[in-house]
Amino acid sequence: MAVATAPRKFTPGHFAFMRAVVQGIDLRASWDRYLRTEGEHEDLRKVRSTIARMRTEFAAAARRHERPGTARLILVEADNVGEAPGLPSLAAFAAERGLEDFSEREQQQAFVEAYGPGTDVERKSRRARLIRRQLEALQWLERLVAARRRWRVAPDHQRQLRFGRRRPADERKPGAAGLGGAVPPSR
DSSP states (O other): OOOOOOOOOOOHHHHHHHHHHHOOOOOOHHHHHHOGGGSSSSSSSHHHHHHHHHHHHHHHHHHHHHHHHHHHHOOOOGGOOOOOOOSSSHHHHHHHTTTTTOOOHHHHHHHHHHOOOTTTSSSOOOOHHHHHHHHHHHHHHHHHHHHHHHHHHHHHHHHHTTTTTOOOOHSSSSTTTTTTTTOOOOO
């Protein structure tokens, strides 16, 4: 029987790590940079299970906010998405035709001449579009988490003010609120 775990509190480091994963940046370097506090990267099973758990929790958050398309998008791994068959990339076309020294605009014109005006040279590959959309989804989720964090902080701050804590320096003084001393009367 699987044990249900409590949802993780995500930090900006978690989102930065997932952006790096989506963009295909080296897992070990990204782990060391953003999630070193989670443990060592030597055990790739732990890294991959953390990625899977984060994807699952991000997708669940998207579903809770009635965004099922975003939930599905987050669960897709860009490495598993192939390119549409048929047309070569602009770089491959330029290399094949010896157009490397020409400007990109001239390369695009030659591409359209070769494959017809119906081809959209500037359209990104399926994988690139997926990555762009996943980064947008992560940005939305990060804003969502940041907004919830601000929402939670305000009531705590209000409660602290109500019970006599005026500022962090007050907590260090003997007899100040929160250290077993008397609470100064509010005026």
